[in-house]
Every structure is written in structure tokens, then in C-alpha cells.
Amino acid sequence: MAWKAPLADMQFVLQHWLRADRAWQAMPAYAEVDLDLAMQVLEQAARFSEQVLVPLNTTGDRQGCTLEHGNVRTPQGFPAAYRAYVEGGWPALACDPALGGQGLPVLLDAAMQEMLFASNHGWAMYTGIAHGAYLCLKAHASAELQARYLPGIVSGATLPTMCLTEPQAGSDLGLLRCRAEAVGEGRYAVTGNKLFISGGDHDLTHDILHLVLARLPGAPAGSRGLSLLLVPKWLEDGQRNAVHCDGLEHKLGIRASATCTLRFEGASGWLVGQAHGGLAAMFVMMNAARLHVGLQGLAHAEAAWQCARDYALERRQMRAVGHALGDADPIALHPAMRQVLLELRVRSEGMRALGYWTAHWLDVAAAAADPAQRTKASKLAALLTPIVKAAFTD
Numbered sequence: 001m002a003w004k005a006p007l008a009d010m011q012f013v014l015q016h017w018l019r020a021d022r023a024w025q026a027m028p029a030y031a032e033v034d035l036d037l038a039m040q041v042l043e044q045a046a047r048f049s050e051q052v053l054v055p056l057n058t059t060g061d062r063q064g065c066t067l068e069h070g071n072v073r074t075p076q077g078f079p080a081a082y083r084a085y086v087e088g089g090w091p092a093l094a095c096d097p098a099l100g101g102q103g104l105p106v107l108l109d110a111a112m113q114e115m116l117f118a119s120n121h122g123w124a125m126y127t128g129i130a131h132g133a134y135l136c137l138k139a140h141a142s143a144e145l146q147a148r149y150l151p152g153i154v155s156g157a158t159l160p161t162m163c164l165t166e167p168q169a170g171s172d173l174g175l176l177r178c179r180a181e182a183v184g185e186g187r188y189a190v191t192g193n194k195l196f197i198s199g200g201d202h203d204l205t206h207d208i209l210h211l212v213l214a215r216l217p218g219a220p221a222g223s224r225g226l227s228l229l230l231v232p233k234w235l236e237d238g239q240r241n242a243v244h245c246d247g248l249e250h251k252l253g254i255r256a257s258a259t260c261t262l263r264f265e266g267a268s269g270w271l272v273g274q275a276h277g278g279l280a281a282m283f284v285m286m287n288a289a290r291l292h293v294g295l296q297g298l299a300h301a302e303a304a305w306q307c308a309r310d311y312a313l314e315r316r317q318m319r320a321v322g323h324a325l326g327d328a329d330p331i332a333l334h335p336a337m338r339q340v341l342l343e344l345r346v347r348s349e350g351m352r353a354l355g356y357w358t359a360h361w362l363d364v365a366a367a368a369a370d371p372a373q374r375t376k377a378s379k380l381a382a383l384l385t386p387i388v389k390a391a392f393t394d
């Protein structure tokens with residue numbers, strides 16, 4: 001795989017299109033961030049992606065994940081790559097310094113996500129939803145749950161999952177059946193089956209935090225009756241919680257990502273947010289995931305364009321009009337091929353401009369000093385996020 005992080009194009013978007021450094025300096029939370037610092041961060045992320053993740057892309061996809069005695073094993077090299085990611089402080093990039101985060105803009109996280117997904121989509125599926133879970137718990141979990149679980153997400157010691165889908169409920173979450181019953185002391189017993197759960201089990205972290213949509217007794221029918229529960233793989237007393245991985249999905253392209261069937265058998269869980277308010281709480285996570293899915297589209301478009309360019313510069317067929325270099329010239333010199341290559345390039349550059357713009361509005365929405373500017377930015381980000389997801393992945 002010949003992909004190289006497109007750092008010059010990224011810098012162009014940050015510096016000339018978004019003028020991000022000026023915007024950051026106007027926001028107290030990011031006043032210390034300038035273009036030099038931003039590019040240093042992205043250069044480090046590029047090094048990690050190119051040197052650690054790219055070499056594991058093909059091998060990871062060929063090997064895939066295995067399920068042995070209820071435990072998922074990721075491909076060779078994946079746990080070590082995750083350790084390097086944690087040691088590099090990458091999970092903490094855009095998290096609150098009060099929780100151990102680095103307090104850098106979400107815009108830089110978006111650029112990093114592009115690199116992680118371009119270099120190894122299967123591996124990046126494990127880390128990709130962590131920031132969404134962090135935002136969801138920060139916005140909706142009790143102070144006690146936050147104190148117990150947020151530091152682990154920020155440091156990377158734990159990885160989260162989002163458990164929505166059930167066999168009979170995909171797009172239509174109103175059909176969810178998984179249930180949660182109070183068993184005292186704020187604890188709930190969660191019972192039901194979930195499927196297609198990305199990172200539902202793995203060997204990258206000891207603990208896994210499942211964020212599960214379920215129904216409390218007497219909950220209204222449909223999506224208004226859903227509550228969100230935090231269900232850890234391991235309980236505080238060191239016991240394994242009653243969450244079991246019963247199977248792995250077979251699929252193309254991201255075989256290194258464990259897409260799990262999970263069985264909750266009265267597993268201990270804690271309510272996040274209000275009873276029956278689960279969908280609104282989960283939406284914080286789903287929204288972050290939507291932007292990331294869009295960035296996955298950008299990542300693949302960029303990687304595809306780079307492969308196409310390299311091949312077109314190497315492959316020689318026919319003599320090029322006006323440019324003939326020999327008996328047969330690189331196909332990149334033929335006008336029709338130039339058009340194809342330029343169109344691919346324009347599309348990925350355009351996607352990067354729009355995707356990073358959206359991420360930048362998230363920063364303005366969270367950190368601008370002026371409340372009116374925050375509101376406007378928040379509305380723009382809400383408008384752009386589904387467009388980014390749908391358009392980029394198409």
C-alpha cells in the first residue's frame with residue numbers, strides 16, 4: 001500500500017481555507033495552539049499511521065479476527081499498535097485537560113482520523129468511536145460514573161462500544177427489545193441480544209465499556225422508550241460481567257475489525273442520563289460517529305487517488321499527444337486519464353475542505369467566547385454532519 005499522509009494538503013486547508021490558527025487564537029481554550037504546533041501533531045500522527053498502521057493493513061485483513069472460548073483475538077500486531085497509540089497520547093488528543101486530555105481542537109482529531117482510516121480501516125474501527133463515547137458520558141453520565149470511567153477512555157486504558165442494533169432492529173431502533181431492570185443501589189440487570197457491534201470484544205484493552213440501548217420496565221413503546229446503560233466487561237470487584245461474545249460477522253475489507261454478536265445475561269449496568277432519554281444521550285455518540293464515517297469516505301478517496309496516480313505514472317501504453325517521451329508513455333499523460341486523475345484529486349481535496357470545516361465548526365460551537373457564535377456554529381455543524389457522512393461515503 002503506497003498511501004502517504006497528505007500533510008501539505010492538510011496544511012493548506014488549515015492555513016489558507018479555514019485560517020484555523022487565527023480562529024483558535026480567538027478561543028480561550030485553544031489560544032495556545034498555532035499552525036506550527038498543529039502541523040507537529042499531524043506530522044507525528046502521519047508517522048504513526050505510515051510506520052505502524054500501514055504495515056498491518058494487509059496482514060490484518062488477511063488474518064482477520066478469531067473467536068476462541070468467547071474471547072476475540074485481533075490480528076498479529078494490533079495490540080502492540082494500540083499500545084503505541086496509547087503511549088503516544090493519541091486517545092487524549094481532543095479531550096478536556098481537566099480529565100487528562102490534551103485539549104487540542106477537534107479539527108486536529110478529524111485530520112488524525114483521516115490518517116488512521118486511510119492507513120488501516122480495520123484497526124481504526126476500534127479507536128474511532130472512543131471520542132463519541134467520551135462526549136456522551138461527559139454530557140449525560142452522573143459525576144460518579146464520569147469519575148469512574150472517563151479517565152480510562154481519555155488515557156486509552158479502556159475502549160467503548162455502541163450497542164444499538166439487534167436482530168430485528170437495524171434502522172428502526174423503535175423495535176429494540178433489550179431490557180434493563182433495576183436491582184438496587186443504582187444498578188440494573190441488562191438482558192438481550194445485540195449484533196453487528198464493532199469492537200464488541202477484543203484483546204486491545206482489558207476492560208471494554210458497552211453503551212447499551214435498552215428498555216426499562218413500563219417504558220413507552222418505540223424509540224421514546226429507550227434508556228442508555230453503561231455495561232463494563234469487568235466489574236469493579238474483578239468479576240467478569242455477564243456479557244458474552246457469541247459470534248463474529250464475516251465481511252469484506254475490514255475483517256480485522258471484530259463485528260460481534262453480544263449476549264447480555266442480566267449483566268450489571270448503570271443508567272446514563274435520564275430514564276427513557278437514552279436515544280438523545282446516544283445521539284451525542286452517534287453524531288460523532290457520523291462525522292467519522294464521513295472521514296472514512298475521505299480517507300478511502302484519498303488512498304484510492306494516490307494508488308491511481310502512482311499506477312498511472314508507472315504504466316506505459318501508447319504515445320501521448322504532444323508529450324511523447326518514448327515508444328509508450330505513462331498513461332497519466334493521456335488527456336482522458338489526466339481528467340480522471342484530476343477529478344479524483346479534486347474530489348478528495350473538496351471533501352477534506354468540507355469535512356475539516358465541519359470539524360472546525362464543532363470547535364467553534366464548543367469554545368467560542370461569543371454565545372451567538374457558538375449557537376450559529378452548532379447549527380452549521382448539525383446541518384453539515386449528515387451531509388458529510390452521506391456524500392463522502394457515496
Ligand SMILES: Cc1cc2nc3c(=O)[nH]c(=O)nc-3n(C[C@H](O)[C@H](O)[C@H](O)COP(=O)(O)OP(=O)(O)OC[C@H]3O[C@@H](n4cnc5c(N)ncnc54)[C@H](O)[C@@H]3O)c2cc1C
Nearest residue numbers: 161162163164165169170171172195196197198199251259
Ligand atoms: C461493519 C458494520 C459495523 C457496525 N457496527 C455497529 C455498532 O458498532 N453498533 C451498532 O449498534 N450497530 C452497528 N452496525 C449496524 C448498523 O448500524 C446497521 O446495519 C444499520 O443500522 C442498518 O440496519 P440493518 O443492517 O438491519 O438494515 P435494515 O434496517 O434492515 O435496512 C436494510 C436496507 O433498507 C433501507 N431502509 C430501511 N428503512 C428505510 C426507510 N425508512 N426508507 C428508506 N430505506 C430504508 C436501509 O437503508 C438499508 O439499505 C454495524 C454494521 C456494519 C455493517
